[in-house]
Every structure is written in C-alpha cells, then in structure tokens.
Amino acid sequence: MQEPVSGPAVPVGAGEVALSIEAIRKAYGATVAVEKAAMTLMAGEVHALLGENGAGKSTLVKILSGVVRPDAGGMVLKGRPYAPTSISAARAEGVATAFQELSLLPNLSVAENLLLPRLPKGVAGMTSAAGTWQAGAEILARYGLDHIDPGAALESLPLADRQRVEIVRAFVNARHVLVLDEPTAALADTQWLFDHVRAATAKGMAVLYISHRLSEVRALCSRATVLRNGRSIATVELSAATDGDIFEMMVGRRGHAARRAATSTAATLNAPVVLSVSGMAGDTLKDVSFELRKGEILGIAALEGQGQRELFRTLAGLRQPASGTISVDGVAQALRGPSHALRVGGGIAYLPEERKTEGILSGLSAASNIVLPILPSVSKAGLVSGRNERAASEEHAQRVEMSQRYLSFPIGDLSGGNQQKALLARVMATGAQTLLLFDPTRGVDVGTKQSIYAAISNFAEQGGSVLFYSSELPEIVQLAHRCMVLYGGRIFSEFTGEDIDEQALVAALIGHGGAERRASAGVH
Amino acid sequence: MASLTHSTPHRMRRAQPMKLLTSGAGIVFVLYVLLYAIYASLQPSALSSSTFTNLVNNSVPLAIAAAGETLVVLSRGFDLSVAGVISLTNVLMAVYPQEGPFGALVSLAICLAVGGIVGAVNGWLVAILRLQAIAATLATMIVCQGLALVILDAPGGMVADWVSYELTDRLFGVLPISGLFVLAVVLAWLVFKRTNLGLGLYAVGADEQAASLSGISVIKVRFAAFVGAGMIYGLAGFMLSAQTATGNPNSGTPFLMLAFAAVALGGTSLSGGRGGLIGSILGAATLMLLQKVLFSGGVSSFYTGIFQGVVLVLAIVFGSAFARLTGRRTTA
Incomplete structure (x- = not known):
C-alpha cells in the first residue's frame, strides 16, 4: 500500500465544465440519503468522490445515472439542464455508469450484455447473431480484451472479467461523463483501467471515480469531493491534501x-x-x-x-x-x-443484519416477537396466553428502554427503531451470555441509538460478552x-x-x- | 437448432451436441422418442398416420397453452389465467359458432382478442400496478371462469362444423393440420426471440434490477409477455374447441397444472431467465403421450397423474444432474 508522493500525471483537458450538480437532495422515507450535495466535474478530469459507508455516494451515483430522481436540486450537463428519468435517458445524454454491484445479465452472452438494450439488426428486423458477435468482438478488441469470447455466457467469466465487461459497457455508452463506482473491487491489476480512463479523459471525457482505495485515487484523480452524511463537505486538489486531511474531512471534526x-x-x-x-x-x-x-x-x-x-x-x-x-x-x-x-x-445469540427479512415476524405482536425464543417457559401445557406473553416480554422490553405500550402492537406497524429494540430484547431474552x-443501530434514530448503547453496556457490565x-x-x-x-x-x-x-x-x-x-x- | 439451447443465438456458430442434449428441451426430446418407441411396441398402429394425427390433435391445446405460459415464466412470472382464457374462448366458440372458413377466421380473431385483453389486464396489474403475479392472475382466472359460466352454464353447445372437421384433419393425408398451428407458434417464437423484446424477456427473468440498469424497460417486457401469453391461450382455446367440438365452462381447468408441468418438464426454470418455448411444447407432448402409453399398456387412467408427476420429477432431477456432470451451471 505504497502511495505515490506526487500528484496525478493526468493532463486536464479544456477546463470546460462537463457536469455540475447543485443542492441535490434525496430522502427515502425518513432517511435522508443525500442533502445539499454539490459538485462540478470538468471535462478531461478524473474526479474522485470520497466518503464513508452511508455518506451518500451510491445515491448520488444513482441520481447521476438516472436510476433515482432527486427530490430537489438540479444538474447541468454541458450547459443544458440534465434531469434523466431513466438509465437510457442518461445514456442518451452521454452519461454512463459502471455500477459497483454489476448490472450484467448472467444468462446472456458477453456481446449481448455489451449491446443491450438494442442489438444489431439483420434480416427482417430480427437481431443478427453474427452482427451481435461482431459488434461485441470489436468493442472488446478496442479495449484490449481479446481474450474474452464475445459469445461466451457472461456467467462463465471470472469475476474480474465480468467487472471489465461492466466497465467497458460504461465506456462505450459515455460521451461526456463516465461514472466508475468501485471499479477495481475485483480487479487485481488496475493498469488496464487506468490506461483507458486516461485515454478517455485525454479526449475530454469527465470521469467520476469512486473508490475506497486512496492510493488509486491519488494515482488517477486530480481533485476529490468529500461527502459526509449526504452533504458535500469540500472539493480539494488531491496534490495539496494529505491523507490525514482527507480522513478528517470524511469523518468530520466531531468531538470525541x-x-x-x-x-x-x-x-x-x-x-x-x-x-x-x-x-x-x-x-x-x-x-x-x-x-x-x-x-x-x-x-x-x-x-x-x-x-x-x-x-x-x-x-x-x-x-x-x-x-x-x-x-x-x-x-x-x-x-x-x-x-x-x-x-x-x-x-451465543445472533441479531441479524436484515431486520425486515431475517428479524421480525411482522404479523405478530412485539411481545410475541420478544418472547419467541423462550416460548416453552412462557407456555402452560403447551398453550401460550397473550397475557403471559406480555408479562414475560415486559421485563425484556425494559432492558432496552422500549415503552410497554408498544408491546401489543403488531411489530410491523412499529418504527424501525422500536423494531430494533424488540429484536435486541429478543436476543437478550434468550439468556445467551x-x-x-x-x-445493531442501522437505520434507527438518535434516541433509539442511545437506548441500544445503554442496553449493550449494561449487558456487558452484568458479565455478558458482545461482538x-x-x-x-x-x-x-x-x-x-x-x-x-x-x-x-x-x-x-x-x-x-x-x-x-x-x-x-x-x-x-x-x-x-x-x-x-x-x-x-x-x-x- | 439454436432454439433448442436455452438462450443465445450465437451458439448457431458452433453446434455443440453435448449442450443440446443437456438443455431441457434436448432431454425431453429424448424422453419423447423413448416413450414413442414404447408406445409403438405396445401398439403397432402407433406408427400409422391416423394414430399420430390423433395424438397430435390431443396434444395441441396443451402444447399451445404451455407455450404461452412459457413467455410469462421466462420473465419470472406466473400466469394462472391460462385456465380462465381457455374456458372462456371455448364457450364462446360453442355458443357463437361461425360457419365456414371465413367464420373460422373470425372465431380465431375473437379468441386471440379475448386472450389479448385478459393478458393486457394481467400486464396492467402485474407490470404497472406491481401486484404479485400469482394473485393478480388468480383473480383474472376466476373472473374468466365466471364469465364462461355466465355464457354457458353447463357443458353443451356446438362448435362450427368447419372448425371441428377441418382443423382435426390431415393435410395431404399425412400432416396433422393442428400440428401446423403449433409450427406457426414456434416460428413466431423464433422470430420474437430475435427481437430486443425477446432478449429482454430473458434479461428481465434473470435479474430485473440488472436488466433495468442495462437500459431495458422492465414494464414493457412484462406487459408484452402477458399480452403475448394471453393471445396464445386464446389460440389454445380455439384448438381445444376444434378438438372437442363442444363447449364446457370448466374446460380450461385441467390445463392450469399441466401447463406448468409441461413448462418445467421442457427445461424452463420456474425462477425465470432460462429455457424456451419449444421445450414446453415437447413437454406437453410428452405428458399427453404418457397418457396414451399407459392406456395402451393397460394401466388404469386413475394412475396417469401419478406417472406424470414422477416423470416430471425425474426429468428435472436428471436434467440438473446431467448438467452438473457436464459442468454447465444450473439455474439460479
């Protein structure tokens, strides 16, 4: 993990603004993913987007690519308003993205994946197999990937080649702006990617580069915009910023x-x-x-x-x-x-990651959800009465500061925070040490977080262990x-x-x- | 013969017999030939043109219904309305017979239109309103069954003579005419498969998210799948009416389960993205042939269902085991 001392050797192009975004906001329900995000991409530059998990990078990428529409704010592409309503619309305007979670279809061939959604036509308007193969082969050759058979099913490719196909498809569709979201996650050798990124920027393409590998960012990018909690904190010249500066911007000067x-x-x-x-x-x-x-x-x-x-x-x-x-x-x-x-x-008791799919039983009451692991001790002669259930759940609800009045509600109707409290109460109710x-606090509000922290600390003080x-x-x-x-x-x-x-x-x-x-x- | 492999047309460039055999359609084709050999040994007349025509006539409605179902299943959907559309078109044919060749054409148009409308409703409910396919199509199936009962409350009516005679006959004394309808469906499929929409069907079935990120309109593909399927069910109802020459408001009911069985037997993954329409047609033909074989082997017809189910399970197990042996990735 040696990082280069000097800045990038990328020649910045004409210095004309390719894409600027202004005060973009996007919320999913109560969760604000991006708020007041702003950024300017110059033609011919590789611009890094940095931030912690959940800083809003993915949402911003989706907005740029036309997958998600922002609630507020605007974008300007090459001097004209840019508000793509679909991924095809974004491509039509010359903006294309290589997604982190590859957007390729495993059951189709490499060539078909590269050319979707429209394949070359042959006789009577039918897609031409030979034409598709040919066009795919030409694209692969242009990007130095001759070793990939354009006719091979995508799923037969190793992960690194699938990632290359995803990247190449974005290159093919991008005219003005290319977004690369963690493009090197599966690439052992980044030289191939860097060469093509530099070739593209030399022709005036603007590239938005998202990576958590700072050494790569320093090797390739000239400027970086840092996102934190959905806001763009600053845009810096990478040659003028130390790693420490960047980390500090990513996490903020929060008081310890x-x-x-x-x-x-x-x-x-x-x-x-x-x-x-x-x-x-x-x-x-x-x-x-x-x-x-x-x-x-x-x-x-x-x-x-x-x-x-x-x-x-x-x-x-x-x-x-x-x-x-x-x-x-x-x-x-x-x-x-x-x-x-x-x-x-x-x-050992486990609180799973996916609250909705692995955690709650949404039709049952919060009380039932909590006492689930200890049902045998709650039941009498194999039958469980609602009253016993409730009584047994009260003690555990207290440990996580969950209000008693929620216990009889179906858990699916409760807020995410209360659902999470109930699940924590459930793992504690198991009696596991x-x-x-x-x-444990994913997607819950600040107050609930404090209750959960307190419950975890108390559990440990009483001799329990927590990972x-x-x-x-x-x-x-x-x-x-x-x-x-x-x-x-x-x-x-x-x-x-x-x-x-x-x-x-x-x-x-x-x-x-x-x-x-x-x-x-x-x-x- | 690329159509027999499960997806990409480029495979035409280099024929791979192993791949053909391991594809679902290849396995069910071998199964069909084997069964036919048994049939011929039990019943020497099996090789005569009239017996074959009979068999084809019996198989055609299910084969076409399964072909329609395949479109929806490929896009990772379920369509229960197949039973409703067949019942509805069947009673329409029996209650409002249109005589002569021109009348047959009118009837066919009505059947296709009815199926297309039901399919459009399904498409609207599933693709646009995003209801669960199984619930939405269950509802349309029940509505269609109800409509069929309103039109004809008990088995009866007469399908036009021209339809019931000509469409069950043979061309030049050898070719079953009903088989030509299946052929037409296959040809239409081979063309459709080579359109952007056809490829979209496989893409949406494999991964809706990735398909939409690849620029495919998922709504359009889903909607088209349901409309196409509905029209093909209409054709199945038309062919069934030619076969039975009469109307029955419950005539579509047996097709519900058998259509899915034929699709699965033909190597189409019920989780979408893999398979093809030709496999389903062969699957349907195999299920119907099995009935004949059992009958001529002296097995009581009560046992038919058991055998059909066992053959289905064996074909799927054999298919995935064979695929694993030859290193092809099985369906997700």
Whole structure:
C-alpha cells in the first residue's frame, strides 16, 4: 500500500465544465440519503468522490445515472439542464455508469450484455447473431480484451472479467461523463483501467471515480469531493491534501464521543475467554483469530464486504468455516445452526443484519416477537396466553428502554427503531451470555441509538460478552472496549481502549497504517 | 437448432451436441422418442398416420397453452389465467359458432382478442400496478371462469362444423393440420426471440434490477409477455374447441397444472431467465403421450397423474444432474 508522493500525471483537458450538480437532495422515507450535495466535474478530469459507508455516494451515483430522481436540486450537463428519468435517458445524454454491484445479465452472452438494450439488426428486423458477435468482438478488441469470447455466457467469466465487461459497457455508452463506482473491487491489476480512463479523459471525457482505495485515487484523480452524511463537505486538489486531511474531512471534526466503556476496559483484559476463534478461513475470510472475554464489548469495523458478514454468520452457526476452530467457554465446537449456537456453553445469540427479512415476524405482536425464543417457559401445557406473553416480554422490553405500550402492537406497524429494540430484547431474552450484533443501530434514530448503547453496556457490565459490527465509526468509538478492523477478510489491525480513534480507524478501514498495529497488538 | 439451447443465438456458430442434449428441451426430446418407441411396441398402429394425427390433435391445446405460459415464466412470472382464457374462448366458440372458413377466421380473431385483453389486464396489474403475479392472475382466472359460466352454464353447445372437421384433419393425408398451428407458434417464437423484446424477456427473468440498469424497460417486457401469453391461450382455446367440438365452462381447468408441468418438464426454470418455448411444447407432448402409453399398456387412467408427476420429477432431477456432470451451471 505504497502511495505515490506526487500528484496525478493526468493532463486536464479544456477546463470546460462537463457536469455540475447543485443542492441535490434525496430522502427515502425518513432517511435522508443525500442533502445539499454539490459538485462540478470538468471535462478531461478524473474526479474522485470520497466518503464513508452511508455518506451518500451510491445515491448520488444513482441520481447521476438516472436510476433515482432527486427530490430537489438540479444538474447541468454541458450547459443544458440534465434531469434523466431513466438509465437510457442518461445514456442518451452521454452519461454512463459502471455500477459497483454489476448490472450484467448472467444468462446472456458477453456481446449481448455489451449491446443491450438494442442489438444489431439483420434480416427482417430480427437481431443478427453474427452482427451481435461482431459488434461485441470489436468493442472488446478496442479495449484490449481479446481474450474474452464475445459469445461466451457472461456467467462463465471470472469475476474480474465480468467487472471489465461492466466497465467497458460504461465506456462505450459515455460521451461526456463516465461514472466508475468501485471499479477495481475485483480487479487485481488496475493498469488496464487506468490506461483507458486516461485515454478517455485525454479526449475530454469527465470521469467520476469512486473508490475506497486512496492510493488509486491519488494515482488517477486530480481533485476529490468529500461527502459526509449526504452533504458535500469540500472539493480539494488531491496534490495539496494529505491523507490525514482527507480522513478528517470524511469523518468530520466531531468531538470525541464520550467513551463510556473506557473505565471498564482494563477489567475485561484479564477476564476469562468465552469465545475463541482461531485460524478461521473460508470464502472471504482469511486466517481470522481472536478472543472475546467475559464482560467485553468487542467492535468490528470494516467497509462493506470485507468478510464481516461471513464472520458473524459463521459464529451464529449459519455457515461452516472451511478451516479453523471456534471454542466456546474453552471447548471446541462445530456450530450447526443458530439454535445449536444458543445451547453451547453460555449460549451465543445472533441479531441479524436484515431486520425486515431475517428479524421480525411482522404479523405478530412485539411481545410475541420478544418472547419467541423462550416460548416453552412462557407456555402452560403447551398453550401460550397473550397475557403471559406480555408479562414475560415486559421485563425484556425494559432492558432496552422500549415503552410497554408498544408491546401489543403488531411489530410491523412499529418504527424501525422500536423494531430494533424488540429484536435486541429478543436476543437478550434468550439468556445467551454472548451476543453477536450485526449493525445493531442501522437505520434507527438518535434516541433509539442511545437506548441500544445503554442496553449493550449494561449487558456487558452484568458479565455478558458482545461482538458487534457497526457501519458507523462513532458508535464503535463510543461503545467498544476493543476494536478490530477487518480488511480483505483479515483482521488488519486492532485497537484497545483509548487508542480507538476515528481517524486511525478510517485509515485502517482502507488498508492504511495497519502493519505496525498488527505487530504490536500481537494478532498473528 | 439454436432454439433448442436455452438462450443465445450465437451458439448457431458452433453446434455443440453435448449442450443440446443437456438443455431441457434436448432431454425431453429424448424422453419423447423413448416413450414413442414404447408406445409403438405396445401398439403397432402407433406408427400409422391416423394414430399420430390423433395424438397430435390431443396434444395441441396443451402444447399451445404451455407455450404461452412459457413467455410469462421466462420473465419470472406466473400466469394462472391460462385456465380462465381457455374456458372462456371455448364457450364462446360453442355458443357463437361461425360457419365456414371465413367464420373460422373470425372465431380465431375473437379468441386471440379475448386472450389479448385478459393478458393486457394481467400486464396492467402485474407490470404497472406491481401486484404479485400469482394473485393478480388468480383473480383474472376466476373472473374468466365466471364469465364462461355466465355464457354457458353447463357443458353443451356446438362448435362450427368447419372448425371441428377441418382443423382435426390431415393435410395431404399425412400432416396433422393442428400440428401446423403449433409450427406457426414456434416460428413466431423464433422470430420474437430475435427481437430486443425477446432478449429482454430473458434479461428481465434473470435479474430485473440488472436488466433495468442495462437500459431495458422492465414494464414493457412484462406487459408484452402477458399480452403475448394471453393471445396464445386464446389460440389454445380455439384448438381445444376444434378438438372437442363442444363447449364446457370448466374446460380450461385441467390445463392450469399441466401447463406448468409441461413448462418445467421442457427445461424452463420456474425462477425465470432460462429455457424456451419449444421445450414446453415437447413437454406437453410428452405428458399427453404418457397418457396414451399407459392406456395402451393397460394401466388404469386413475394412475396417469401419478406417472406424470414422477416423470416430471425425474426429468428435472436428471436434467440438473446431467448438467452438473457436464459442468454447465444450473439455474439460479
């Protein structure tokens, strides 16, 4: 992860504005994804868009590509108002995007994917197979991808080639503005991409480049716009900004959140180990080893898709690791499923990521949702009365500061925050001594967050252990006794107590400055 | 023969017999030939032109209905209205017979129009209002069944003579005329497949999100699939009427389950994006042939359903096992 000292060597084109966006706002229900975002792309420049998870990058990309329409604000493309209503409309105006989650069709051929939605015509207006193949082959050759068979089904390609096809399609459709959203996620060699980006900008194309790899951004881009909480914080010349400056803009000069956990950090360091993972590997995970102690809150910080999902699902027994061992209370265990995980040692309970699909049973009352795991103890002769259910749920609702009056409502009618409280109450009701919480405050309001933090802290003070992943760094800073950063499926670095600092975390998240931490923290 | 593989036309460039065999349509074709061999050994007259014509006439309504259903299934949808449209068009044919060849043409136009209208309603409900396909088409099926009962409350009526005689006859004494209708559907499909809309059908069925990000109008594709399917059901009702020569307000009901069975047997994935219409037609033909084989083997007709179900499961298991052996990726 060596970053170049000098700025990019990209010749900036005519200096004419290609696309400017002004005070763009987009909300999904109560959640504001983008607010007052503004940015100017010059023709011939590669412009980076930087920001944490949830800063609004994806929404902005969707707005530029015509997938999503903004609630307010406007865009100007080459001096004319630009308000695409569909992806085809955006393409017609010369704006095309290579999406992070590839937008290719696995069952069609490479050539068909490149040419959609309109294929070359042959006899009697029918699409011509030979023409499609030919056109596909020409496009692939133009971008130096002769090794890809234009007739091959897309799904037969390795992931890197699929990503290249996605990128090439965007190149083909872009005349004025090209948006590349995490284009190198699956590319081991970036030279191919950089060469073509430079060739395009030399002809006056504006490129918006989104990547969490700062070294790439520095190598390719001239300026960067930083998004935070949906707002564009600043646009900077990359040659004039240090990495530290950029991290600070990404996380903001937030006053250090009160570390309520700090005092108990020392106490947990010598407590007995309740959960121990050693050498776990499989899919994206590579040699993950760590220990979770009694009374400890261990945070996991990671960008999207660094293996955190696999880690949590493995510990919950939802998937089997390819190698490595999991020990609970000192005994090696093969976790067969969530209900088995609940029974081993002090028990492991899992709060899943997707509240709507994996968590709540929306037709049932909040009380039923909470007491679900302890139904046998609530029922009499196999029957469950509403009153018993309610009584049993009250105690657990209190632990998460959930108001009693919500207990009888169908959980689907409650706010996201109250649903999340009920789910947290459910995992606590299981009586498990270890909780796995995957992004426990995702999409909930500030007040609910505080209740959830308090519930987690209390749980740990009473001797429970918590492993939690959060997409929000302040949460980790505030809550965790110890924090591990996952990067590329490995534990990249580890921070303890007062060392848990947002800027240091951000650097580690994108694979910077981890080496010496790793050594000092003693994680392999 | 690219049509027998499941998607891309470019495969014409290099024929791959293995691929043909592992495609759903290839397997069901082999199955059909095997069954026909058994049929011929049980019943020597199986090879005569009149027996074959009979078999084709019996199979055609289901084959066409399954062909229509395939359009919707390919786009990852379900269409239960097939039963309603067939019942409705059948009673229309029996209650309002139009004599002569010109009358037949008028009847055909009415059947296609009725099917097209029902399909448009389905398309509006599913593609535009975004109702669940299974619920929306269940409703239209019930409405159509109800309409059929209003028009004809008990089995009866007479389909025009010209239709019931000519369309079950043979051309030049060998070619079953009803088979020509299936051929027409196949030809129309082969053309449709090579339009942007036809490719869109596979794209939407595989991944709606990616299809729309690729610039395909998902609404247009879905709507077209339902309208096309509805019109083909209308044709199925027309052919059924020629076959039975009478009307029955419940005549479409047996087609509901069998059409889906034929689609699955023909190698079309019920989760969309893979398969084709020709496989479904062969699937329907196989299900009907199976009935004949069992009958001529002296098996009571009560057992037919059991055998059909078992054959369906075996064909799907065999198909995916074979695909795995040859390294082709199975459906998602």
